[in-house]
Amino acid sequence: MSKLLRKFKTGRYFGITVLVVMAVFFWGIFKISSPDNFGSPKLMTDYLQTSIQYAVGGCGLYFIVVMGLFDFSIGANIVLSSIVGVLLSRQFGYFGLIFGCLFCGTLIGCFNGALYSKLRIPSMIVTVGLMLVLESVANYVVTLDTSGFPGKLTDSNILAFNHAPWNYIVAVSTFLLMFFILRFTKIGTYCNAIGSNELVAKNMGINIEKYKFIAFVLLHFFVGIMALLTVSYGRGMLAVTGMESMDRNFKPLMGTFFGIAFKKYGCPVTAIVIGEFIITMIFNGLVALNVPTTINDFVTGAVLLIIVTLTNRGLKGSVVK
Amino acid sequence: MNKVILKSEKLCKQFGLMAAVKDVSLEFYEGEIHGLIGENGSGKSTFCSMLCGIYPITSGHFLLNGKELKVKSQVEANRNGVSMIVQEMGTLPGLTIAENIFLGEEDRFMHGIVKNTGAMNREAQRLLDSYGFNRIAASQMIDNYSFEDRKLIEIVKATYFNPKIVVVDETTTALSQTGREELFNVMDRIRKSGNTVIFISHDLEEVLDHTDRISILRDGELIGTVNTKEASSDELKRMMVGRVLDNRYYRTDYNTPVSDEVVMLVKGVSVPGSIDNINFLLHKGEILGIGGLSECGMHEVGKAVFGASYSRKGSVTLADGYKVNTIQGAIKKSIAYASKDRDNESVVIADSIRDNVCLPSIDDLSKKGILKNKKLDGFASKYAKLMSVKMTSIQQYVSNLSGGNKQKVVLARWIGKGSNILVLDSPTRGIDVKVKADIYALMTDLKQQGKSIIMISEELPELLGMSDRILIMKDGRINGEFKRNPELDEKDLIAKMV
Numbered sequence: 131m132s133k134l135l136r137k138f139k140t141g142r143y144f145g146i147t148v149l150v151v152m153a154v155f156f157w158g159i160f161k162i163s164s165p166d167n168f169g170s171p172k173l174m175t176d177y178l179q180t181s182i183q184y185a186v187g188g189c190g191l192y193f194i195v196v197m198g199l200f201d202f203s204i205g206a207n208i209v210l211s212s213i214v215g216v217l218l219s220r221q222f223g224y225f226g227l228i229f230g231c232l233f234c235g236t237l238i239g240c241f242n243g244a245l246y247s248k249l250r251i252p253s254m255i256v257t258v259g260l261m262l263v264l265e266s267v268a269n270y271v272v273t274l275d276t277s278g279f280p281g282k283l284t285d286s287n288i289l290a291f292n293h294a295p296w297n298y299i300v301a302v303s304t305f306l307l308m309f310f311i312l313r314f315t316k317i318g319t320y321c322n323a324i325g326s327n328e329l330v331a332k333n334m335g336i337n338i339e340k341y342k343f344i345a346f347v348l349l350h351f352f353v354g355i356m357a358l359l360t361v362s363y364g365r366g367m368l369a370v371t372g373m374e375s376m377d378r379n380f381k382p383l384m385g386t387f388f389g390i391a392f393k394k395y396g397c398p399v400t401a402i403v404i405g406e407f408i409i410t411m412i413f414n415g416l417v418a419l420n421v422p423t424t425i426n427d428f429v430t431g432a433v434l435l436i437i438v439t440l441t442n443r444g445l446k447g448s449v450v451k
Numbered sequence: 452m453n454k455v456i457l458k459s460e461k462l463c464k465q466f467g468l469m470a471a472v473k474d475v476s477l478e479f480y481e482g483e484i485h486g487l488i489g490e491n492g493s494g495k496s497t498f499c500s501m502l503c504g505i506y507p508i509t510s511g512h513f514l515l516n517g518k519e520l521k522v523k524s525q526v527e528a529n530r531n532g533v534s535m536i537v538q539e540m541g542t543l544p545g546l547t548i549a550e551n552i553f554l555g556e557e558d559r560f561m562h563g564i565v566k567n568t569g570a571m572n573r574e575a576q577r578l579l580d581s582y583g584f585n586r587i588a589a590s591q592m593i594d595n596y597s598f599e600d601r602k603l604i605e606i607v608k609a610t611y612f613n614p615k616i617v618v619v620d621e622t623t624t625a626l627s628q629t630g631r632e633e634l635f636n637v638m639d640r641i642r643k644s645g646n647t648v649i650f651i652s653h654d655l656e657e658v659l660d661h662t663d664r665i666s667i668l669r670d671g672e673l674i675g676t677v678n679t680k681e682a683s684s685d686e687l688k689r690m691m692v693g694r695v696l697d698n699r700y701y702r703t704d705y706n707t708p709v710s711d712e713v714v715m716l717v718k719g720v721s722v723p724g725s726i727d728n729i730n731f732l733l734h735k736g737e738i739l740g741i742g743g744l745s746e747c748g749m750h751e752v753g754k755a756v757f758g759a760s761y762s763r764k765g766s767v768t769l770a771d772g773y774k775v776n777t778i779q780g781a782i783k784k785s786i787a788y789a790s791k792d793r794d795n796e797s798v799v800i801a802d803s804i805r806d807n808v809c810l811p812s813i814d815d816l817s818k819k820g821i822l823k824n825k826k827l828d829g830f831a832s833k834y835a836k837l838m839s840v841k842m843t844s845i846q847q848y849v850s851n852l853s854g855g856n857k858q859k860v861v862l863a864r865w866i867g868k869g870s871n872i873l874v875l876d877s878p879t880r881g882i883d884v885k886v887k888a889d890i891y892a893l894m895t896d897l898k899q900q901g902k903s904i905i906m907i908s909e910e911l912p913e914l915l916g917m918s919d920r921i922l923i924m925k926d927g928r929i930n931g932e933f934k935r936n937p938e939l940d941e942k943d944l945i946a947k948m949v
Contacts, residue, residue, distance in 0.1 A: 335526030
């Protein structure tokens with residue numbers, strides 16, 4: 131019996147059970163506190179639709195965060211890719227929108243990966259620089275839109291991704307792709323190996339630079355998909371400056387933290403998806419309670435820290451960076 | 452006639468100024484277990500790391516079945532039929548057991564870009580079962596298994612592909628008796644299949660019980676190869692450490708009395724898994740040497756008295772009754788610590804000599820929290836010059852200094868702080884003769900000033916030459932104590948170490 135319990139406690143079903151219990155717990159808390167403004171089936175569907183766009187970005191971020199890298203430019207990529215998608219959609223409809231978001235996103239990933247490899251400086255520094263560059267480029271690209279509604283998705287015929295079923299189809303396809311890459315390709319194994327011990331991975335003959343580059347490309351491909359959902363949900367995108375795009379980095383990152391924390395149970399994708407849902411639920415639950423934004427951010431941040439700390443505590447004396 | 456399967460010819464490895472392996476020419480036969488022994492730093496692991504492509508060869512070469520072996524990574528070595536089970540953890544957390552076993556060899560299970568994870572898990576499970584490790588599930592995350600189980604998984608990883616040469620580097624220290632037996636069974640199986648095991652261990656009994664021939668390295672040089680049947684433990688010990696004692700750099704006084712004043716009382720200190728019930732006194736102006744084999748726990752003693760050990764039990768009490776429990780408390784009470792792992796635990800590599808020297812004295816050098824460059828420069832210059840650090844200026848980065856000069860920076864830091872008790876772990880590790888002499892002279896000088904030193908060292912001549920008293924540790928406990936005496940020699944210490 132104890133052997134079975136031990137097996138369960140170290141397996142993916144345990145991880146998923148913990149996540150589901152947490153989701154139910156938070157739903158229960160807010161439902162009791164605000165029965166009329168929170169947790170109805172309709173509202174839960176809204177929370178889910180909101181959370182899946184962040185979960186898509188969170189999946190992409192997982193590839194580099196698991197290797198100990200970070201990318202500050204994903205918010206700027208979302209802005210630029212969305213604007214490029216909107217611009218191309220004016221000419222080519224859905225094809226332009228999808229191609230614009232995904233191609234632009236992936237291209238930026240290639241650029242980031244190449245620059246990180248060539249410059250050989252920390253990813254944070256490279257991507258902060260790139261964030262500023264991409265924000266400026268987005269501000270230039272938006273001026274090319276002469277429709278009179280720069281950055282806006284004015285054609286109601288290309289809004290399929292801002293509601294069911296297409297937003298779910300895109301998101302679920304992305305999660306399946308992520309699961310496939312992690313479980314059925316070398317990329318997933320090598321990203322984990324590099325993050326675990328780069329030197330040992332190198333000694334195993336793994337081409338570290340190549341896989342870091344691939345990780346950046348994959349990240350931004352997923353960010354491109356997130357841009358597609360974001361621009362559809364918002365029916366457009368505003369070009370920003372002065373690092374304002376940075377705000378878009380953090381919600382996907384929260385899901386990634388869940389993924390990293392639950393990696394040991396073998397269910398990072400599920401953890402990212404449910405984790406984002408929990409975070410969205412907490413956020414909306416606090417809004418339903420009329421809690422001021424500052425308190426809302428405080429509670430959301432604190433819950434994230436508590437969950438990640440409880441599930442991913444380092445050994446005593448281990449160096450945590 | 453035994454057939455030579457592997458041969459090294461005039462093999463050398465240089466790390467900066469230090470020669471870790473010098474002109475080693477060795478032959479390994481088909482179907483033998485060949486023991487490789489020597490003191491720490493004798494070059495055993497470096498020799499095998501070159502064989503497995505972990506370190507590049509400085510000069511010389513390996514011949515495997517008569518053909519030159521040139522490998523740049525462990526995977527390349529594996530593909531050439533050479534594998535290694537390393538001293539440290541050789542598996543990666545965050546991966547499944549199957550992923551660990553086949554890391555770098557996934558192509559066997561690839562169909563285009565798709566990895567057949569199911570087939571990989573099944574194959575890994577089949578291998579685990581064939582080794583008798585069927586309690587381990589291949590599809591599970593490796594994080595769910597103990598250190599010992601991970602070592603067993605590593606054995607499978609290193610041997611499943613029937614390599615011609617398997618290096619077992621100090622693996623037994625991580626295993627229980629059952630785990631050791633399992634390892635020895637695997638080694639026997641390899642020998643019977645006509646392949647060769649190179650077995651590195653500090654446990655001489657183990658080496659004598661399980662090898663056919665034994666080669667001894669000392670200071671990177673090959674001392675000799677003996678048939679195990681004709682070898683004795685005493686002879687091996689003599690060959691391992693029996694160098695001519697060189698007294699040129701050491702203290703020559705033998706009758707200088709040590710003060711009765713106790714400056715530190717270490718009572719019942721234990722750290723789970725490392726040291727057990729350590730008790731000793733440290734006197735004013737005393738150099739207390741602590742020696743033993745590398746894994747005997749002596750390095751943990753240094754950390755424990757400095758308040759740097761986790762889960763420490765027992766007490767470290769100073770003359771004024773203060774109990775040392777934290778690093779901050781230790782520094783406040785004038786205790787200094789120089790770690791064996793100089794680059795990771797002693798110096799801030801990516802920082803200047805000035806900042807490294809000033810680091811623990813920042814509070815003393817600041818005025819109401821404000822630091823003045825002139826003061827910091829003056830302080831760092833004074834102590835760096837006192838220690839004769841070879842530098843272009845105090846702004847030079849520590850990463851550009853040699854090992855010896857890095858150690859001088861560490862000592863300058865603590866001398867500048869005015870520390871009265873210095874815990875020096877392997878103070879002359881990897882240091883050339885000239886700097887060694889400087890450090891010994893400094894220690895003698897500090898002793899004469901009434902400072903007390905705990906010197907932890909794997910170098911027997913250093914312990915004999917510098918210490919007023921020597922504690923020898925074995926398996927985490929103090930196993931012998933010797934007072935300074937011209938008659939005392941390495942054999943006396945070794946008898947308590949091994």
